[in-house]
Amino acid sequence: MRRKCRIWWPEQLSSTQPSSDNLLFGWFVSCLSDSLDIVVAFASNLDSSSNLQSGLQEILHSINGNMHVSLQDKSKFCLLGQSRGSLSNGQVFCNGMQEDDLRKSSDGLTGCCRQWSYGCLKLDGLLEQCRQMSTGRDYWLELTYDSHDLHAREIRWIPKVHHIHWNSVLVSRCDVHVIVYETPKYGAHHFSLRFWNSSEHGKTSIKKPKWVDELHEKKPLNDLDTVILAINSATAAKKIFERHDGFRRSRVNIPIIWMFCAFMCHLLAMSMASLSTVFYIFLQFSHSFLNLGSQSWVYSASAKAFSNTWINIRIRCCQILYWPIFLQDNDLRSQSSVECAEKVALHKHSMWSSLLVDILLGDLIGLTLLFHMESVCSWVSNFASDFTNELLRSGCVWLMGVPAGFKLNIELAGILGMISLNTIQIWSTLWIFVGSLLIYFIKGLAILAILFGVTVPAALVIDMIAIATLHLSTLHWLISILYSLQLHALAALWRLFRGRKWNPLRQRLDSFDYTVKQHVVGSLLFTPLLLLLPTTSLFYIFFTIMNTAVSLSSMFIEVIISVIHATPYIKIILRLIKPRRFPSGIWFEIIGCQNNSSDSPCSAFIDKNSSPSDGMPQQEDESILISVLHSNYMNIGEAPCSQKSFISLDILD
Amino acid sequence: MDTSISGDSSPTRPKWRKVAYGGMQPGFDDNHTDETFLEDMVMNANVVKRNLLKVMQDSVSISQYLCIVALVVLVWTYTLRSTLNENSLLLLDVSLLGLGFLTLLLTEEMLSLDLLLHYVLNVSFFTTGLFVLAPIYQTLTQSISSDSIWAVTISLLLLHLFLHDYSGSTIRAPGALKNPNLTSCISLNASIVASVFIASRLPSRVHVFAIMLFSLQVFLFAPLVTYCIRKYSFRLHLLFSFGLMAATLALVYSLHLLLFVLLVGMLVFVNVLCPYWLIRIQEYKFEINGPWDEAKLCFDITD
Numbered sequence: 001m002r003r004k005c006r007i008w009w010p011e012q013l014s015s016t017q018p019s020s021d022n023l024l025f026g027w028f029v030s031c032l033s034d035s036l037d038i039v040v041a042f043a044s045n046l047d048s049s050s051n052l053q054s055g056l057q058e059i060l061h062s063i064n065g066n067m068h069v070s071l072q073d074k075s076k077f078c079l080l081g082q083s084r085g086s087l088s089n090g091q092v093f094c095n096g097m098q099e100d101d102l103r104k105s106s107d108g109l110t111g112c113c114r115q116w117s118y119g120c121l122k123l124d125g126l127l128e129q130c131r132q133m134s135t136g137r138d139y140w141l142e143l144t145y146d147s148h149d150l151h152a153r154e155i156r157w158i159p160k161v162h163h164i165h166w167n168s169v170l171v172s173r174c175d176v177h178v179i180v181y182e183t184p185k186y187g188a189h190h191f192s193l194r195f196w197n198s199s200e201h202g203k204t205s206i207k208k209p210k211w212v213d214e215l216h217e218k219k220p221l222n223d224l225d226t227v228i229l230a231i232n233s234a235t236a237a238k239k240i241f242e243r244h245d246g247f248r249r250s251r252v253n254i255p256i257i258w259m260f261c262a263f264m265c266h267l268l269a270m271s272m273a274s275l276s277t278v279f280y281i282f283l284q285f286s287h288s289f290l291n292l293g294s295q296s297w298v299y300s301a302s303a304k305a306f307s308n309t310w311i312n313i314r315i316r317c318c319q320i321l322y323w324p325i326f327l328q329d330n331d332l333r334s335q336s337s338v339e340c341a342e343k344v345a346l347h348k349h350s351m352w353s354s355l356l357v358d359i360l361l362g363d364l365i366g367l368t369l370l371f372h373m374e375s376v377c378s379w380v381s382n383f384a385s386d387f388t389n390e391l392l393r394s395g396c397v398w399l400m401g402v403p404a405g406f407k408l409n410i411e412l413a414g415i416l417g418m419i420s421l422n423t424i425q426i427w428s429t430l431w432i433f434v435g436s437l438l439i440y441f442i443k444g445l446a447i448l449a450i451l452f453g454v455t456v457p458a459a460l461v462i463d464m465i466a467i468a469t470l471h472l473s474t475l476h477w478l479i480s481i482l483y484s485l486q487l488h489a490l491a492a493l494w495r496l497f498r499g500r501k502w503n504p505l506r507q508r509l510d511s512f513d514y515t516v517k518q519h520v521v522g523s524l525l526f527t528p529l530l531l532l533l534p535t536t537s538l539f540y541i542f543f544t545i546m547n548t549a550v551s552l553s554s555m556f557i558e559v560i561i562s563v564i565h566a567t568p569y570i571k572i573i574l575r576l577i578k579p580r581r582f583p584s585g586i587w588f589e590i591i592g593c594q595n596n597s598s599d600s601p602c603s604a605f606i607d608k609n610s611s612p613s614d615g616m617p618q619q620e621d622e623s624i625l626i627s628v629l630h631s632n633y634m635n636i637g638e639a640p641c642s643q644k645s646f647i648s649l650d651i652l653d
Numbered sequence: 654m655d656t657s658i659s660g661d662s663s664p665t666r667p668k669w670r671k672v673a674y675g676g677m678q679p680g681f682d683d684n685h686t687d688e689t690f691l692e693d694m695v696m697n698a699n700v701v702k703r704n705l706l707k708v709m710q711d712s713v714s715i716s717q718y719l720c721i722v723a724l725v726v727l728v729w730t731y732t733l734r735s736t737l738n739e740n741s742l743l744l745l746d747v748s749l750l751g752l753g754f755l756t757l758l759l760t761e762e763m764l765s766l767d768l769l770l771h772y773v774l775n776v777s778f779f780t781t782g783l784f785v786l787a788p789i790y791q792t793l794t795q796s797i798s799s800d801s802i803w804a805v806t807i808s809l810l811l812l813h814l815f816l817h818d819y820s821g822s823t824i825r826a827p828g829a830l831k832n833p834n835l836t837s838c839i840s841l842n843a844s845i846v847a848s849v850f851i852a853s854r855l856p857s858r859v860h861v862f863a864i865m866l867f868s869l870q871v872f873l874f875a876p877l878v879t880y881c882i883r884k885y886s887f888r889l890h891l892l893f894s895f896g897l898m899a900a901t902l903a904l905v906y907s908l909h910l911l912l913f914v915l916l917v918g919m920l921v922f923v924n925v926l927c928p929y930w931l932i933r934i935q936e937y938k939f940e941i942n943g944p945w946d947e948a949k950l951c952f953d954i955t956d
Contacts, residue, residue: 407795407796408796409792409793409795409796410792410795411792497839497842499835499838499839513835514838516823516824516833516838516841517775519838519841519842520779520841520842520845520869520873521782522842523841523842523845523846523849524782524786524845524849526842526846527790527793527846527849527850528786528789528790528793528849531793531794531797532793
């Protein structure tokens with residue numbers, strides 16, 4: 001079987017003419033025995049890096065140590081091989097050597113290097129390293145360049161594999177797929193295999209057609225996760241390499257302005273941290289002071305009554321105390337993979353953006369409330385008195401008469417109605433005293449909104465609504481207890497008439513002989529319960545409607561609070577400004593393929609009949625497929641793409 | 654087939670035995686029967702031989718109960734028309750109670766003090782309960798029209814008469830043999846609910862209490878009293894029944910002619926026609942019993 005290899009090639013290496021030999025650094029990722037993924041991170045010129053040959057091992061080790069953990073497990077950052085600038089027809093650079101000699105020699109790495117070093121002085125130092133590194137590695141890559149004019153994408157030079165040392169086998173004829181990618185940079189773009197908001201072990205909840213599941217059962221031909229992770233970490237690797245490189249050469253003068261800015265940022269962070277610490281100490285003191293009375297029922301009752309407010313205040317305090325961590329601005333550089341760095345940054349930004357929006361809204365609403373305090377106060381008291389008089393009291397009186405044409409039992413309706421009216425009367429008498437404090441309450445709400453954002457006073461409003469309608473919820477609770485008792489009794493008595501009894505152990509009805517006395521008492525009680533049922537049910541329906549209306553309004557405010565908390569503001573804004581930062585999947589654009597038999601670029605379909613039937617290896621057609629790696633960008637409301645993409649290598653056959 | 658061949662069969666063929674085991678017997682069919690077939694059959698073993706007089710005497714208890722129910726309806730009607738006021742009703746209740754106790758004392762052989770106490774306790778329990786429930790019953794059906802009330806009451810009374818246990822009484826002395834079965838309990842319930850409906854039509858609390866007490870007394874205790882009378886002496890029973898029927902007929906005649914005619918027709922139907930009909934169709938009764946019947950387990954073992 002022909003071996004297959006894919007070379008993931010950074011774009012900037014293709015746009016300029018390669019002038020001299022370059023060392024290639026990157027990762028080898030191999031999944032199957034006959035296919036190999038070569039991720040090229042960057043290339044370093046042999047001239048300029050001559051004095052780092054001595055410390056190359058340490059540099060590679062330090063770069064590897066900075067990589068993502070899963071990348072370290074799958075593949076080590078290493079020296080991939082070298083690329084030689086060559087003539088356009090791809091001739092071998094070595095003098096006096098026959099190509100078949102090279103192919104036939106299989107004595108390993110050192111032999112090859114010896115061949116190559118014929119007349120090449122530059123490679124002396126490399127020889128040492130090759131020997132040092134040949135013990136622990138399986139692959140070595142030799143590339144040449146080939147021109148390929150695709151002006152639309154500024155790709156001028158395509159690497160061409162000269163040969164690969166593949167587990168101590170020299171392979172010079174293999175199917176090559178060159179994939180050109182634009183190196184991901186933080187803040188610009190990156191690649192991702194998953195949908196933009198799925199977790200690491202994301203699973204989609206949409207229903208997939210059957211062929212997708214069958215496709216998933218096939219063994220994947222390549223380890224795309226590692227490859228994409230390696231691509232995303234290429235920039236970080238290059239930075240660390242250059243840092244070591246620059247460290248060796250000379251110290252570059254960091255501009256003074258940068259140092260001054262860094263110093264000011266640190267100062268700001270420290271001041272914010274101390275302010276927040278003071279704030280935090282104050283909060284803890286008040287909390288422990290409140291805890292002193294925590295045994296009393298007053299504290300527990302008020303804690304339960306104001307639960308919404310308490311939760312929102314806690315959220316707000318946690319968010320405020322998070323500020324210093326944000327301003328510290330560490331960890332950003334140390335995330336090697338651009339994908340991980342973007343995720344972490346988005347997480348941080350979303351925290352402070354929701355806080356900011358909340359406080360802005362709170363300021364708006366608070367200022368409005370402060371300016372229109374009297375009208376708001378009068379509107380609230382008018383609404384409360386309207387609700388009590390028009391709805392509750394009139395409703396009760398209506399029920400005591402002939403509501404909706406139902407003829408109720410006068411006595412029972414009278415009793416229930418009088419109880420409700422008395423309760424409402426007592427409650428409204430109590431709240432007359434509170435009504436004078438309403439203006440201060442609204443002022444307090446406005447100040448809370450200005451200081452803490454809109455969610456905290458909204459939660460306080462919810463709790464105050466619940467407290468103010470306590471009489472309604474109590475009445476509803478009482479009438480529902482009465483109604484359910486009546487229904488249960490009726491059901492039990494009906495079972496008595498049928499001579500049956502409920503068996504709770506077996507959850508079924510058993511036949512049972514009641515005594516005569518039980519029958520008599522049962523029938524004496526059944527008739528009034530049955531005939532009083534319409535009255536009770538009508539009162540129950542009325543109070544349920546009232547209570548549900550109040551609950552719905554509270555729920556509406558809660559939904560608003562949740563929406564303010566949960567909307568991803570920063571993601572929406574970034575999506576509108578820079579959509580490239582939200583990739584969701586990759587796709588390959590095939591821009592050409594080449595056969596060695598005919599030098600002109602042909603169409604993407606390779607004639608299958610051209611596969612060799614004889615056993616002469618040097619007459620096989622070598623095929624190179626060139627494609628460009630693109631990213632799918634997420635649309636809002638789009639269905640997620642499939643998580644695994646299967647590159648079928650059959651097209652290279 | 655086999656037997657028609659000849660009398661002397663081959664000496665090796667065994668005799669056919671009527672057993673349930675052993676499988677097929679050689680030489681005989683699966684459905685072979687011999688001359689002892691059906692000799693154990695008993696015909697009309699449990700059929701009671703009746704004669705007309707006896708049946709007519711027994712049907713007197715049904716018509717007696719019918720008259721009792723008719724009297725109750727009569728009292729209801731007079732109360733609803735305000736012919737009877739509450740005081741006379743209360744008097745009626747108390748007298749009925751006294752009469753019933755007297756009858757029980759006189760006719761019950763094994764009457765003991767704690768049995769009497771038990772009865773007194775139950776009666777006082779019911780009286781107190783009714784007194785408490787009377788205000789609730791008074792306004793229970795004010796929103797329902799009168800026609801619906803009459804219709805419901807009559808249908809419940811019919812149900813009560815249909816399901817009533819005429820042979821014994823639902824309420825028995827403690828220590829009685831049989832428990833009341835479900836249909837007699839349902840009939841009792843129906844009668845109580847009917848009386849509640851009627852009681853809810855009355856104007857005042859005392860009315861309601863009195864009529865409920867009356868109805869409950871009659872429906873609960875009248876079968877017991879008549880059962881005791883019947884057990885004591887049959888002649889007394891017959892005398893009592895005829896007297897009751899005469900009184901009922903007289904009272905219904907003074908109320909309404911149509912109802913009188915209806916009642917007379919019912920009594921004649923129950924007392925004369927039904928026994929004659931029963932005797933007539935008794936001839937056609939044909940029961941077969943034999944050793945093939947399922948075994949009936951006997952639960953009525955008293956120690």
